[in-house]
Amino acid sequence: MSFGIVDMDLALGVLAGDRLSLARTLSQVENGTDEGKSAMDTLFAHTGKAHLVGITGASGTGKSSLVNQLARHVRRPAKELPPRRVAVVAVDPTSPFTGGAILGDRIRMRDLAGDPGVFIRSMATRGSLGGIASATAAVVQVLDAAGFEMILIETVGAGQSEVDIARLAHTTIVVEAPGLGDDIQAIKAGILEIADVLVVNKADLPGVENTERALRGSLDLAHPIPHRFMHHGKLETIAGVNNDPDTSESTWVPPILRTVAIEGQGIPELVDVITAHRAHLERTGGWEQRERWRLQTELDILLQNRLMDGFRSRLSPGAIEQALAAVQSRKISPFQAVEKLMSCIG
Amino acid sequence: MSFGIVDMDLALGVLAGDRLSLARTLSQVENGTDEGKSAMDTLFAHTGKAHLVGITGASGTGKSSLVNQLARHVRRPAKELPPRRVAVVAVDPTSPFTGGAILGDRIRMRDLAGDPGVFIRSMATRGSLGGIASATAAVVQVLDAAGFEMILIETVGAGQSEVDIARLAHTTIVVEAPGLGDDIQAIKAGILEIADVLVVNKADLPGVENTERALRGSLDLAHPIPHRFMHHGKLETIAGVNNDPDTSESTWVPPILRTVAIEGQGIPELVDVITAHRAHLERTGGWEQRERWRLQTELDILLQNRLMDGFRSRLSPGAIEQALAAVQSRKISPFQAVEKLMSCIG
Numbered sequence: 028m029s030f031g032i033v034d035m036d037l038a039l040g041v042l043a044g045d046r047l048s049l050a051r052t053l054s055q056v057e058n059g060t061d062e063g064k065s066a067m068d069t070l071f072a073h074t075g076k077a078h079l080v081g082i083t084g085a086s087g088t089g090k091s092s093l094v095n096q097l098a099r100h101v102r103r104p105a106k107e108l109p110p111r112r113v114a115v116v117a118v119d120p121t122s123p124f125t126g127g128a129i130l131g132d133r134i135r136m137r138d139l140a141g142d143p144g145v146f147i148r149s150m151a152t153r154g155s156l157g158g159i160a161s162a163t164a165a166v167v168q169v170l171d172a173a174g175f176e177m178i179l180i181e182t183v184g185a186g187q188s189e190v191d192i193a194r195l196a197h198t199t200i201v202v203e204a205p206g207l208g209d210d211i212q213a214i215k216a217g218i219l220e221i222a223d224v225l226v227v228n229k230a231d232l233p234g235v236e237n238t239e240r241a242l243r244g245s246l247d248l249a250h251p252i253p254h255r256f257m258h259h260g261k262l263e264t265i266a267g268v269n270n271d272p273d274t275s276e277s278t279w280v281p282p283i284l285r286t287v288a289i290e291g292q293g294i295p296e297l298v299d300v301i302t303a304h305r306a307h308l309e310r311t312g313g314w315e316q317r318e319r320w321r322l323q324t325e326l327d328i329l330l331q332n333r334l335m336d337g338f339r340s341r342l343s344p345g346a347i348e349q350a351l352a353a354v355q356s357r358k359i360s361p362f363q364a365v366e367k368l369m370s371c372i373g
Numbered sequence: 374m375s376f377g378i379v380d381m382d383l384a385l386g387v388l389a390g391d392r393l394s395l396a397r398t399l400s401q402v403e404n405g406t407d408e409g410k411s412a413m414d415t416l417f418a419h420t421g422k423a424h425l426v427g428i429t430g431a432s433g434t435g436k437s438s439l440v441n442q443l444a445r446h447v448r449r450p451a452k453e454l455p456p457r458r459v460a461v462v463a464v465d466p467t468s469p470f471t472g473g474a475i476l477g478d479r480i481r482m483r484d485l486a487g488d489p490g491v492f493i494r495s496m497a498t499r500g501s502l503g504g505i506a507s508a509t510a511a512v513v514q515v516l517d518a519a520g521f522e523m524i525l526i527e528t529v530g531a532g533q534s535e536v537d538i539a540r541l542a543h544t545t546i547v548v549e550a551p552g553l554g555d556d557i558q559a560i561k562a563g564i565l566e567i568a569d570v571l572v573v574n575k576a577d578l579p580g581v582e583n584t585e586r587a588l589r590g591s592l593d594l595a596h597p598i599p600h601r602f603m604h605h606g607k608l609e610t611i612a613g614v615n616n617d618p619d620t621s622e623s624t625w626v627p628p629i630l631r632t633v634a635i636e637g638q639g640i641p642e643l644v645d646v647i648t649a650h651r652a653h654l655e656r657t658g659g660w661e662q663r664e665r666w667r668l669q670t671e672l673d674i675l676l677q678n679r680l681m682d683g684f685r686s687r688l689s690p691g692a693i694e695q696a697l698a699a700v701q702s703r704k705i706s707p708f709q710a711v712e713k714l715m716s717c718i719g
Contacts, residue, residue: 064708071706085431315701322700322707326693329711334680337715347672354668355661360417361668362410365675369683 037062038069041173046143049173053148056165067165070172075318077114077171078305079195083182084202089228091117092288093202093297094181095139100294101177102144114146114175118163118182146175161328164195164321194324197317198304200224200297203242205234222246222281223304226297230285242283279307341372383408384415387519392489395519399494402511413511416518421664423460423517424651425541429528430548435574437463438634439548440527441485443647446640447523448490460492460521464509464528492521507674510541510667540670543663544650546570546643549588551580568592568627569650572643576631588629625653687718 037055040048052070055063082097084090094115101113139145148170150163163180170178180196201222206229225246227238282300286293308314339347350364359367383401386394398416401409428443430436440461447459485491494516496509509526516524526542547568552575571592573585628646632639654660685693696710705713 068706068708072703075703319697319701323697325707326697326700326710329707330684330714331677331681333711333715334684335677338676338680351665351669351672354672355665357418357421360414361671361675362414364672365679368676369679 038066041066041070041169042073044174046146049146049169052169053166056169057150057162059162063165067168070169073172074168075171077167077175078177078301079167079171079180079197079321080177080301081180081182081196081199082202083199084204084226084228088202088204089288090181090202093226093228093286093294094179096288096291096294097179097298097301098139098145100291100298102139102142104295104298110144111176112144112174114148114170114173114178116148116150116163116166116170116178116180118150118159118180146170146173160195161325161332164325164328167195194221195321197308197314198223198301200226200301202226202228203238204229205232205238223279224297224300225281225283226286226293227283228286228288230293231287231290235285239283239285246281246283278311279304279313338372342368343371346371384412387412387416387515388419390520392492395492395515398515399512402515403496403508405508409511413514416515419518420514421517423513423521424523424647425513425517425526425543425667426523426647427526427528427542427545428548429545430550430572430574434548434550435634436527436548439572439574439632439640439643440525442634442637442640443525443644444485444491446637446644448485448488450641450644456490457522458490458520460494460516460519460524462494462496462509462512462516462524462526464496464505464526492516492519506541507671507678510671510674513541540567541667543654543660544569544647546572546647548572548574549584550575551578551584569625570643570646571627571629572632572639573629574632574634576639577633577636581631585629585631592627592629624657625650625659684718688714689717692717 037048037052041052052063052066056067057063080097082090082094094117098113098115102110104110139147148166150159150166167178167180199221201224203225204227225242227235227242229235284293284297284300286297288294305314308317346368350359350368353359353367354361354364383394383398387398398409398412402413403409426443428436428440440463444459444461448456450456485493494512496505496512513524513526545567547570549571550573571588573581573588575581630639630643630646632643634640651660654663692714696705696714699705699713700707700710
C-alpha cells in the first residue's frame, strides 16, 4: 500500500492538531475519495481513545441546546477536572448545527466557536442506503485520531438509520421533553432499547412528571439492557460473532435525568453520568464489546459498497438498464432480474 | 425456474382474493423465504395497478388517525363513486397500527377491521440496513397483486430510511400539526423535498396559521419538484438511468390542506387531491417515471443482499472474524480489512 505525499501530509497534519488539515481530511473521508481512504489507513491506528456519545431525540426536545451545553461544560468543567477536547458531529437535518433551523442556537454557539478545543462538523443528510451511517463512522474516526476526547454525535432519533448511527456510540442519550403533542406517543420503543441515559429536557415546563412517568413505564417495557446487543440479523450472520448480552453489563440501569439545557440546569449531573457510564463500560468489558460491534458494522457497510462496485464494473454497459426495463414491463420479477444479472458475470 | 405446489397455491389464493393466503404470503415475503420469492415471481406480473400513497410525519401529528380516516373515506365515498379496496401498511413504530402506542386508535379502527375491502399490515421495524425498505416494497407488491386499489404506507418520516420508504409511493403526503414544540424546528427540509401534498392536521388547535405559514415558507425554500428526482448517487451510477426532473411534472405545486382527522374534517378534500395527483402523474408521464424509480431501488437492494450472501459463502469460516480482530487491535484499517477479504476469494 503506497501513500501519496499529500495524503501523508493530511494525516500528519491531523495528528499534529492542524485544524485546516482536519477539515480537509474530513471532507475527503466524507466523500469517500482515495485520498480520504489513504488518510484513514494512516489515522486508524490512532483511534479507539475517544468517548463516543450519541444524543438522540425528536425535534422540539431542545436536543441541540443540550449538545451545546454539554460541549461547553466539558470544556469548562465546574470542578477541578482538566478541560477535555470535544467534537460535535450533527447528523440531524433539523439541528441548528446543520443549518436546518432558523433559530437562535447559532448565536448561543458563538462562545464555543472560537475555542480551539472544540470542533463542530455537520454531516450531509442525503445519501445512499447506509451512506450516512458509513460517512459518520469515518468522520468520527478522524476526530478520534485527531485527539478529541469526547465526541458528541447528534441524531434526530426516529428512524432505523438514526438507530444505526446511535449504535456508533459508547453511550447513547435519549432526550425527551414535556408537551410534545402526546407524551405517550412520542416515546419510541426502538429508541429506548438503545438508551443508556434518558434526559427529560425543558424540565421547567408543565407536564414534566407525566413525561418522566411515561418514560419510566416505557423503559420497563423495553427491557433496554438485554436488547442492547440484540441480534442484528445480517451482521451476526456475516461474522458469526456472538452478540449475546453480556450479563455483567446488565447491572447498568439507565437513569432518568431532568435538565433545562438553555439555562445549564442539570448539565454537570449529566456529564457525571456520562463519565460514570464510561467507567462502567471499562470495568465490565462493555467498552471492547461496543467497539467490536461498531467496527463490525463499519466493515459490513464497506464490504457491501465494495462488492457492489466490483459487480457493476464486471457487467456490460446497459445490462442493469435492460433488466430494469424487463422488470418495469412485468416480463420478469425483481428476483428473476437479479438471477439474470448474476448469471451475466458468470 | 420451478414452483412448488404450495407456492402456486399461495399465489393463486392471493389472486383469488383469499385473505388467509394473502396473510401467509405476506409473512413469507416479509421474511424473505424461498416460498415468498417463488410467490412473488408469480404475483409480480399482476402488480403496477395500485395507487401507492405514502403518509409521513412526526409522532403527535395524528398521522395514524388521518390514515384511518382516509381508508374509511375511500371505502365509503361521499359521492356517487364506487368504493375502492384499500390496504394500510404501517412502518411507524409509534403507530397504533403497529402496536407502538397505547391510545384509543385501535378502537376507532374497529369498524374498518370487519370490512373485507380493507387490509391492515404492520411491518416489523427492526432489521438490517435496507431491510425494512426492501420488505416494505415486497409487501406492497403482494397487496398490489391482490387487487388493492389504494395502498396507504404510513411512516414516521424523520430519518433517511423513512425517506427511502416514502420513495416507494406515487403520492407522498407529509403531515404536520400545530403546537409540536417549536413549529419551525419540526419542519424537515429533507421530507418537504419529497412531499406532493402537505396536510396541517389538528387544524382546530391554536397556532394553525403559524404552522401553515412556516410550511409554506419551508416549501418555497425546499423547491420540492426539481428535487423529487434528485440524483440518488448510488442508484444512478448502477443503472445509468437519467433521473433528471421531468419538466412536465414541474407544474404540480404541492397544495397545503387543513384537516381535523378524528372528526373527519377535510378528508374528502384530501382524497380528491390524492386522486387529482394520480391523474396528474398519468397525464405527464410521472407515473411511469416513479414506477421505474421504485423498481430501480428495489433491484438495487436485492442485488446488494445477493452479492453479500454470495461473498460470505465463498469465504473460509472465521475469515471475517479474523479481519475484525485485526481491525479491533488497530493492526489494519477497515479499508485494508476489506482489501484483504476481497483477495481471499481471488
